[in-house]
Every structure is written in C-alpha cells, then in structure tokens.
Amino acid sequence: MLRFIHAADLHLDSPLRGLQSLPDVLQERLEQGVFRAWDRLVDLAIQVEADAVLLSGDLHDSTHRSLRAVWRLERGMKRLSENGIAVFIIHGNHDPLTEEERWSWPSGVTVFGTDEPSCHLIYDRSGKPVAVVTGMSYGQKAVYDNIALHYPDQPERHVKESLQAGERVGDGNRMASSERLYRIGMLHGTVDGRAEHDPYAPCSRGDLIRKDYDYWALGHIHKREVMQEQPYIVYAGNIQGRHIKETGAKGVYVVDVLEDGTSELVFHPLDDVRWFDESLSLQSIETKQELLESMFASIEGLRGTDRLSCARLTLIGSTPLHSELKRGRLASELEEAWREAERLRLEEGLDAVWPIQLRIHSQAVVDMGAWRESESFAGELIRMTDNVCESDEAVDELIQEALLTLGGNAKLQQWLGSQSIEVRRKWLAEALVLAVDMLQGEEQLT
Template structure:
C-alpha cells in the first residue's frame, strides 16, 4: 500500500511584504502553493497511491476564497476519479464547518473528526489491505486540551493517526494547538502518525513512525529550503513503513551570508551581491551582509532599495529574486570600554518586549499587519539587530571624527 502525507498547504496565503516584485514574479509566488498542491496530486496519480492524508491548514483562513475552494475541489475530484482515498482534517487556520467545504461528496473523500470530535474510519486499499485512520478537525482556531486521551487503542488493522498539533512546551501560552506529549503519542503505538502545523519537515520518532512533512510551499524567508510531501509505502505482510520526501514547491527560499572585510566600491559590491552560487530553480534570496561597517552610507542606502534588488535579480536564472537584505555590523566591538558599557546598558533597557510594544503602538493602530509582526520573534530580533547596527555605526562615526593623530 502507498500513501501520501501532506500538510499546511495554506492556499490563498497572501505572501505579505513582496508587493515590490514585478507583476509576473508576484503572480508566480501567489500561485506557488496551488502549483505545489497540483504537483502532489500529480505524484499521487503517477504512483497510484491508495491514500492521501491532508493534516490541516489546507486553506490559509476559515473563509477561503471561491477561487481556492474551487481549485481544491477540482484537485480532490482528480484523486477521487482515480479511486484514491482522501482523508482530510481542518487545522487552526482553516477551522471550518464540514458543510462549508465545496468538495463533491464521494465515497473516496472523508473529512475526519468534524466538530473537534476524535473519529476513526476503517478503509480498504485496492489490494484488500485494511487500515484505520483516526483524528479530529478544528472548529475553533485554538484547542487548549490534549486530545490524545480520546484516541482509541490500536486495532488489529494498520493504524494511521492524523492530527494538527504541536508538542507541549514550558510556555503555557503557546499550548493552544492540541498540545501533546511525545511519549504519550508513542505509547499509542499507531503504525504511522501524520502530523501537521509545524512548517519544518521533521521526524519525531522512527518506531512508531511519527512525521511532520512541513508545509508544501515556503511563504517567507524563515521557511527555507525544499518543500513538498512524504510518499509512504507499507509492506502489507510485515506492516513496516518507509517514507521518502518529494519536493514539489516551485519556489524555494534561501539565506546567503556575504562577508565584507574591507571597504569596497560599488562595482565590487554588486559583484559580491550577485555571487549567489549555483541556482537550479526559482529561488528567493535573503542576503545577510556581515561586516556592514565597511559600507558607506550611500552604499547602504543603495542596497536597501528594492529597485536595486530588482536590478540584481535581472541577472539571476529561473526568474530568481533578491527579496530581502539584512545588515550585520561588528562596529560596536570597536567601541572603547566606557562607550561599550553605555551601549550595552542602553540595549538592556530598550530591547525589552514591553518597550518594543510601546514603541510600535501607534504603528499598530494604523496597520493590521503590524499587530501580527509585533508578535513575531524573528521580526523583533531583526529590528533589534538593525537598531544595534545603525547606532553602533553612528557611534563609530563619532569616534572617527574625534580621533586625533
């Protein structure tokens, strides 16, 4: 028996922050999740799988657009017409009612665990191999309780579990997505547990087999590398399972570090910025410029301009793009001891979560995206880093001006 495990398609994801891209590139990334999903369906048809497991967050919201609903329904129909069983759950993003889904009813499609009730369905592969699938769907965007105690004991059939959830953490405020204990999940001893929610592909256990496939298309620079699905094959005699990752994302995100150890002119600067290594498919780059204290203010202004990024991108193959540039400076290391002590003390006082939130209160009132960014640790870290860089560079400049022969 063969199966595919995918999660976190996030159809209709807005891909915020890329509106500066040329219209064709922006259209490509808007359609990237659709293309990746279609490639997964193509793979399922090619491999003649028996089962496709969709572990939540198929849509980016619980009110998906008609376009994405119709696209999804069309792809499910392709699978069902080939008599490929699809078992799907809703996640925290697409917490919906079953009746709001536009998929055509079919004996080969099952939305599992409607209304957050743990449900088991028993199905049969084309070979006659019996298997169970147990799981639940979200009806609200948060599930605070651990759902594992509601999962039944494994039967004599091959047992799939499916869940959109994350491991319990010490931070209680984060335990809002059906938090589970990994050892308790292992103790269920299901043959394969298909997880969703975490966008990083990872294996939590080999025996029993517990996997996150990651999302099917990276949506920003913090979701690096190849994305896609897992193709599994079960030995029907031993019930041993092997999985293999298949890349389906049409666009990948890559972070490159570029180090400056001396002052460079604009020609050398451009050459360094376009030396991005081998590019074998459409790639969106984030450039981290280390040693940025060697750049002039004019060069920093140039590199910060998205029009300059587009001029760099014109030389890249496969319509690849530079979409993000970040600066790192060691200038603060060159401050004298008293200045460094003052700098560090100011940083401790200013770079606190409370102070950060106070600073962006007015901005947040004007822009809904700001509220989301304010809760994003990566964004907060980047603001801190850029502030440190600019302040240290300014202090370095003041030091240079006051130096005497």
C-alpha cells in the same frame, strides 16, 4: 504493502506576503503559487501510485473558503479518485469544519468529524485492508483540549464494530478480530509545546507513543520535522512557503510501509515559490566591484529549476565600504542592480531570485590591537571595556546602565533577562567597535 502521502497546511486561500515592486510577469505566478503546489501534490500521488493521501488540517487559510480554492481542491480530489487513491482529511484551526462549510467530495474522500476520533481502513490495490487511520477535525478555531488522549488504543476494534453489513473487507471476508493493521493517527496540533505557535490540541510525545500507533501524521507546525522514529511522529510542514519566515524547500512525505511493518520516508519538494534568508560575508571585500560580483555569486547559488526564488540577503562583517553602506546610497544601488538583473532574466523566460530585502549589518575595519596600545581616548575606552569584560556582573551592570532610560519597559527587561552572558558580551564588543570607528575619524594613533 502500503504507500501513502502525508501532507498538511495547504492554506489554499493564503496570499504570499512581503513582496513589493513586482513586475507584472511575477504577479500571477505568486498568486498561483499555493495552487501549483497542490497540483504537484496530486501529480506526485498519481505518479508514485499512492494508496492514500493524508491531509492533516488547514487545507484553507480561513473559515471562509473561496469558491476558487474549493474548486481547485475538488478538481484535484477528482483526479485522485479517478486513479483509485483514497483521501483522508482532518480540518484544523484555520479551516474548522462547520455545517455551513461542509462540501460534497468525490468518492474515496473521507472527512473526519468533529465530535470524537473515528477510524477508517486503507486498502491496497488488491482490495486488502492494510492500515487503519484515525483522526478528528476541529469544529471551531481554537481547540485547547488534548484530543490525542481520546484516540482509541486499538483502532482495528473500532473499525470492526462500525463496519456495516456487506462492506468489503479484503477479499470479502470479515477482518479477523485479532488482526493488527498498520496504525496511522492524523492530528492537527502542538506536540511538546512551541513558543512561537498557538498551543492548539496540545499533547506530549509520550501521549502519542502510548497509543501504540505506527505513524503520527501531524499538521499545524509549518516547519517539517521527524520528531521521532519507532513510532514515527512527523510534521510534514506546509506545501508552499508564504513569506520570508518560511524558508527552504516545502512539500510532502511519501511513506512506504514494508511487509515487516517498518516505514521508509522520502521528502518530495512541491513549492512553486521558495524563500531564502541568506548572509554574505564582507570580510575580504574591499571594492564596490568585488561586492557586486560577490552578491551576484551568492544569489546564483539560490536558483532553482521550475520555480521562483525570493531572497533576503544580509551583508555582514568588516569592510572598508562600511561607511558608504551605512549611508544607504550604495545599498540602494546594489539592490537596484539585483532587481534589474532578475527582471532581465524574467523577460528572457529564465528562473529568477527576486529580492525581498538587502540588509546591512556591516562593521568598519578597526585595528583594535593598535588602538588598545595607543595613548588616546579610544585606547583608554578599549582598556576600560577589557576590564569590565572580566566580570559577568560588570558586563550586566554596564548594559543596565546604558539602558537606564528604558528601565520602565517591562517587555524589554523580560527580553534582556532571557539573553545569555555570551550574547551580552557580543553586544558590548559590537558597541566598542562602533564607538572606536566613530572616534578614529577624530583621533590619530600615537
């Protein structure tokens, strides 16, 4: 009945951040990452014979659109238009629609205005209207109104009222006033609040459900999420991760609407550069050779085909190598070996997992049980801590005492207040291991 692609947050002008010491062969690849993802989106739409592509805001990264980015976007739009694929665009907080930034797009491209939500039909390949899509663009960077409340409850009626004489509808007949089409809402905003995101166009899930639409194509949040089914409330995420905080596969949803009105979603990755934030346990690693081999094995699992991977790797756990790792030289040599291995792969034309950072969160190997039974200062320290941990109040009091010199820092106090007692106990346990490790170099078990 209907097939459309839901995409958002292209950020075509956005550079990839957090990369240093890059070989020349990677520089152009990284500069082109977002554009390659856009080209793959166009290829996918043509391949699956989509009826429409929905772009839910932030096509660009700023109010200034570089001509390079606009040209790449327009080139893709022309290919979609030549293949009979309609495109619907709303602008978001990064690329608000202003008079000076308006562009003349190919036929078949609809850009929603900024004054109020408007409604447009989506036709299938036979020319029959099968869906109505409603949307609204930002006219400025920050929109704090709940614009979802202004979306019409019966978008078909609004489409019928706005149809001009002679416009095609189906096989040429007027759309019946009682006909209910598949309803899509395009919205760039924040649903149910997100602490880590600006609350642009805030609304609740209930606000969207009450509109009685079938699919809400959302933008603004870069992490993809199907918030709800029946109706579908979906964040597609961005099409290309831009830094280490945007990990994992990025892409679009291909949505099939069946004859009974139900929807089926399939995610398609499009990213040309993928970011990973991984951990490697040091628990059973005792030698440098074992550590290097384990690190390379962990990296191997991140490789992909036809894309570049960028990774941050954190070494965690207890190991006899802790002291060497903390001094820094061994960590530097490990990262140097990782970078060299990937440089050689790039020279051979193979895929790479480029190092972003190697972090060390290791711990010394400490026999806490033996020290606990010993007649030593370290043993007394462990037993005293055991007694403190019997009371939540005592744990909190000890931490507050340790941070007494920072007591005037309001932000620190607010952050401490948000941490659970389990997290505080974990801090205490880690501090105890660190202290005993420092002491065991000076004391002997007795």
